[in-house]
Amino acid sequence: MMELDGVTHTYDTAPVVEDLSLSVESGEVVAIIGPSGVGKTTLLRILALFIEPQTGTIRFGDTDVWGCSDGERLALRRRIGMVFQEASLFDATVGRNVEYGLKVRRSWRDRLSDGLSEVLRSNGTPETVEEALGVVGLGEQLDQHAKSLSGGEAQRVSFARALAYDPDVLLLDEPTSDLDPRNTAVIEEAVAEARNRGIGVVIATHDMHQAERVADRVAVLLDREITEVGPTDTVFESPADERTAKFIDGELVY
Numbered sequence: 564m565m566e567l568d569g570v571t572h573t574y575d576t577a578p579v580v581e582d583l584s585l586s587v588e589s590g591e592v593v594a595i596i597g598p599s600g601v602g603k604t605t606l607l608r609i610l611a612l613f614i615e616p617q618t619g620t621i622r623f624g625d626t627d628v629w630g631c632s633d634g635e636r637l638a639l640r641r642r643i644g645m646v647f648q649e650a651s652l653f654d655a656t657v658g659r660n661v662e663y664g665l666k667v668r669r670s671w672r673d674r675l676s677d678g679l680s681e682v683l684r685s686n687g688t689p690e691t692v693e694e695a696l697g698v699v700g701l702g703e704q705l706d707q708h709a710k711s712l713s714g715g716e717a718q719r720v721s722f723a724r725a726l727a728y729d730p731d732v733l734l735l736d737e738p739t740s741d742l743d744p745r746n747t748a749v750i751e752e753a754v755a756e757a758r759n760r761g762i763g764v765v766i767a768t769h770d771m772h773q774a775e776r777v778a779d780r781v782a783v784l785l786d787r788e789i790t791e792v793g794p795t796d797t798v799f800e801s802p803a804d805e806r807t808a809k810f811i812d813g814e815l816v817y
């Protein structure tokens with residue numbers, strides 16, 4: 564569904580990532596693993612169409628995303644959801660926070676008709692909002708204020724916000740790095756649910772165990788390049804690349 568081919572990106576002088584090729588299909592989870600500072604966030608920002616890389620192509624379906632019009636690219640961007648390492652919620656209820664995601668991701672035409680249906684609706688909360696909160700186990704907290712949530716709950720609300728508008732691709736940047744095991748398990752179950760819904764999920768994590776638990780395929784990012792990409796079992800149990808093997812065995816120290 565989404566494919567990077569030969570992508571290189573430089574912020575200042577030296578490339579951060581070089582000649583990267585990676586794809587994600589509907590209904591699969593791809594984990595990007597690699598040491599801190601290697602470029603995982605940069606890769607996700609490229610996939611989110613926030614950054615235009617200097618070289619290479621990015622396709623979303625059949626569309627070359629940097630070769631199309633700004634309007635087309637904006638429409639594609641609306642089909643991509645992103646959850647960051649730290650939840651950033653608005654000063655509003657849980658329900659409103661999730662609903663906000665729905666609004667900003669829709670075209671002005673849809674938003675106009677949303678406005679109309681909001682007037683006609685009696686209970687003010689779209690079903691998709693309640694449903695997405697149910698996936699992260701917060702279905703009962705719709706009216707709770709975001710300020711009173713724990714860090715783990717806030718991150719679960721961020722996830723629900725991204726899930727509610729039913730993206731085709733969901734990008735997760737270290738979504739559980741600050742969370743306890745219980746909240747981590749809820750997010751990992753929500754990742755599985757996103758996959759079941761046919762969403763293509765890309766998760767950057769430095770937790771190899773998490774990659775083993777959630778991913779169908781794993782891409783290893785080392786020294787600016789993807790040294791290995793393949794089915795999770797193959798990458799962890801019999802990696803073809805020597806650097807990957809050393810990284811997985813903990814012999815490569817960064």
Ligand SMILES: Nc1ncnc2c1ncn2[C@@H]1O[C@H](COP(=O)(O)OP(=O)(O)OP(=O)(O)O)[C@@H](O)[C@H]1O
Pocket residue numbers: 574575579597598599600601602603604605606769
């Ligand atoms: N906007 C920017 N301008 C200049 N350099 C940047 C910018 N963003 C990131 N970098 C640099 O690019 C490199 C890769 O950063 P990136 O955040 O993509 O890595 P990461 O693998 O996500 O790291 P971490 O796991 O610690 O979050 C780092 O050396 C970082 O300092």
